[in-house]
Amino acid sequence: MFPLIAIPIVIYSLLAPFGTPMTTPIVWVMSFEDLLVAAALAMLAVEIWRSTAPTPQTAKHLVASLILLLACIFEWFAPWSPSGTFLLLTLAAFVNLVVSAYVAFVVKGQNVWISNR
Numbered sequence: 001m002f003p004l005i006a007i008p009i010v011i012y013s014l015l016a017p018f019g020t021p022m023t024t025p026i027v028w029v030m031s032f033e034d035l036l037v038a039a040a041l042a043m044l045a046v047e048i049w050r051s052t053a054p055t056p057q058t059a060k061h062l063v064a065s066l067i068l069l070l071a072c073i074f075e076w077f078a079p080w081s082p083s084g085t086f087l088l089l090t091l092a093a094f095v096n097l098v099v100s101a102y103v104a105f106v107v108k109g110q111n112v113w114i115s116n117r
Contacts, residue, residue: 001057003065004043005096008036009072009089016080033085040092051100058104065097 015022015032022032030038051061072090075081 001061001064003061003068003093003096004046005040005065005089005092006068007043008040009068009093012036012086012089013075016083016086017078019080022085033083037085037088040089044092044096047096048099048103051103052107058100062097062100062104065093065100069093069097 020032022036024031026032026035051058069090072086072093075086076090
């Protein structure tokens with residue numbers, strides 16, 4: 001189980017080093033970068049929705065989200081990374097980790113605590 005938010009980040013990381021033009025409009029007025037950000041936001045919503053269901057995979061999902069965020073932070077040192085699109089993708093990875101951890105430790109933990117009384 002890997003975070004879905006990794007898909008747009010991996011696509012960006014594979015295309016950015018080769019200087020692929022991502023700012024030209026592809027669909028109406030949306031560029032490839034805009035589509036990546038829109039896909040990241042949609043996948044972030046799916047990740048938040050997936051994190052609300054209690055599963056035994058929650059810990060693995062949190063570790064995978066943390067590894068993805070650390071990979072994004074380390075990629076900032078690459079010469080192609082400093083862009084607004086990659087900043088938004090990194091912020092989406094951060095929000096995914098924070099919201100998933102909040103739901104796992106606060107909401108689910110509170111529900112477990114109340115149900116044990």
